[in-house]
Amino acid sequence: MKIFYTLLLTLSFSFGFEYNLKPQKVTEGVYCFFGKLENINKQNAGNMVNTCFIQTKEGFIVIDSGPTYAYAQQAYTQMQNIAKLPVKYVINTHDHDDHWLGNSFYKSKGALLIGSKTYEQNVFEGMQTRMHRVLGDRLYQNTKIVTLDRVIDTAYTFKVGEENIEIKKLVKQGHTQGDLIVFLPSKRTIFVGDLVFNGRLTSLRDGSLMGSIEALEKIDAYDAKYIIAGHGFNTDKNATKALKTYLLEIKEKVQKALDEDIGMEEITKKVPMLAYEKMKLYDVLHKNNVLDAYKELEMIEEDEDEE
Ligand SMILES: [Zn+2]
Known part of the structure; x- marks a missing residue:
């Protein structure tokens, strides 16, 4: 018996983490693996992000490659159960590492990698990723950083099989300084990366409050039937609604506090927004979002005063 357990342990070590990925069909030819509404931890091994794939006659297009090599490998196995087709392209919506660390797996399968300028600027071989730090060597094994094959600055449209794929950068700074959306006109489906969150709070850490609101308006203007968040x-x-309401409320309350000359030390106490207290990751992210909003709105005020 003891030998059996030792064997089992050795096997699970050599195979790495079992993600149990199950593709969910969003609409004909569009599938996603939906991640947990949590931060990265060893128990989820980074499976806290949505990754999707589009099926065409010629092959698959993957939108975001996920948190590790093992994740991408297991996602690929699931895709092959749907159709024995190659992965032609992988599009990375932005440079936060839960969205692209599966790239090296897809590259080894011959896929072309597409991403934004900020990926090229911020991602380099040998860098220590947040994912690696949290997961440790074993869960991260085989995960490598690879360069993109095509870098998108503003927009790029191309065809795979029968599908037109439109990639676009909507705003200067939204969730990051390089968020790309992917629009699939034939299915009226838009993949928006972390410009949209629902069921949990966002983080404004690398982003902009005003830019995020602008991006959400532009996303809604597509009048898409399906909006797929990061x-x-x-x-x-209606997938944009929860985040839009949250950001507009932050904007209004922080602006009011600024008008009343409330200082930075007090601002998080003044804008607790307790209606969101039960929302996932409120404890970790809300205070910082208020602080980031405060700094941004204060800066806009200063700029306006100078004019
Ligand atoms: Zn993310």
Whole structure:
């Protein structure tokens, strides 16, 4: 018996983490693996992000490659169960590492990697990723950093099989300084990366409050039937609503506090927004979002005063 368990342990070590990925069909030819509404930890091994794939006659297009090599490998196995087709392209929506660390696996399968300028600027071989730091060597094994084959600055449209794929950068700074959306006109489906979260709070850490609101308006203007977020399970046309309401409320309350000369030390106490207290990751992210919003709105005020 003891030998059996030792063997089992050795096997699970050599195979790495079992993600149990199950593709969910969003609409004909569009599938996603929906991640947990959590931060990265050893128990989820980074499976806290949504990754998707589009099936065409010629092959698959993957939108975000996920948190590790093992994740991408297991996602690929699931895709092959749907159709024995190659992965032609992988599009990375932005440079946060939960969205692209599966790239090296897809590259080894011959896929071309497409991403934004900020990936090229911020991602380099030998860098220590947040994912590696949290997961440790074993869960991260085989995960490598690879360069992109095509870098998108503003927009790029191309065809795979029968599908037109439109990639676009909507705003200067939204969730990051290089968020790309992927629009699939034939299915009225838009993949928006972390410009949209639902079911959990966003982080404004690398982003902009005003830019995020502008991006959400532009996303809604597509009038898409399916809006697929980087995090969250809601994929209908109202998928932007929760985040939009949250950001507009931050904007209004922080602006009011600024008008009343409330200082930075007090601002998080003044804008607790307790209606969101039960929302996932409120404890970790809300205070910092208020602080980031405060700094941004204060800066806008200063700029306006100078004019
Ligand atoms: Zn993310």
